[in-house]
Amino acid sequence: MKLSLKYKVLMIVILSVFTAFSLYYFVTKLQQEQAVTEALIDYRNITREYGLDAVYKSKEYPIEVELYPTAHTEAILERWKAISERYPELDYPKAAIEAEDWLTVEESLEDTDVLKEVVDQMYEDSTIPPEGAGASFTTLFNYIKYHQYDTQYIEEVLIDLGIEPLKETD
């Protein structure tokens, strides 16, 4: 069976168009899946880190997840705000919080230089720690995020500066 040139060209054009559409479809699908995966990881992390409530309406493209603050979230924000009011160099992202844009809120606590600068200033301002005592940026991060006192004197410094209430004794 001998095919005419016209027929051969037509077949090549049809196959090329089909291949191009298939490639476009699979690349788009792959990009969408990657975007969904990244978004789901972000939602998981932010839900865990800020103790948010989450409603997953759709976990496929287009993804639909709603996040709501809880008492745990409020406690984190209160600690953050208390530090920021005394040390304004630590940004308290009020607009992002009001807009419940939790990914932007998280970004505001990622500047390790600012965290270090603030915790150093706190140790300097307090009369409690002896000279030479200090803390790393994670100390302030862990206090704000997890209410942890992971370095010597940090709890006393926070009480001394009026950020944490005085401990009640029995």
Add this chain to the structure above:
Amino acid sequence: MKKKKVIMVTMTIILLIVICYFAFQFVNQNQDIEDAIEQEFRSLRIYMEEIYAIEFLDDDRAMVFYSWAHPDFSNFGVMELEKTWRGWQFVEAISNRMERKNAWLKGVYAEITDHAILRGPTWASVDKIVIITDDGREYTPELGKAERQIWYLILEDEPFEEATFILYDSDGEVLREEVLQFDLNS
């Protein structure tokens, strides 16, 4: 001859479709729901979870009660699955943060698809819970056990904002009475 060939090709295609349909049905019928749940958690990118209970609403609907996030597992989730021709598939999921520490009992109201659910953590020593509402309704919620324990109630009538929870141990002795309030707008 040509007609015969067309019939053969058509018959082969129909046969393949029928085989595929029955193969799907077979896989579907024999799909282990626990494998499907595991897969759904992975696709949600949740890797550390505790499953307390799987509640079948009917043959094609199920709810999974779980908590997640190492180390305290304080995010309490419920996920609804539906059985389709592709097997068990995700419908919707809700996650609520509830701190366990120093609490005998916590609880939250949530709506998932068209179901109203009350649920929360309770101590492992609790063997039975009785809920009494202000208008005299009485419920016995289910307990879901894993390393920790939760209680849950799928409501079939009107939700309530407040109720007394009576907690019993395995000897039927009252361990504690607690009043819980629920935000029905959450």
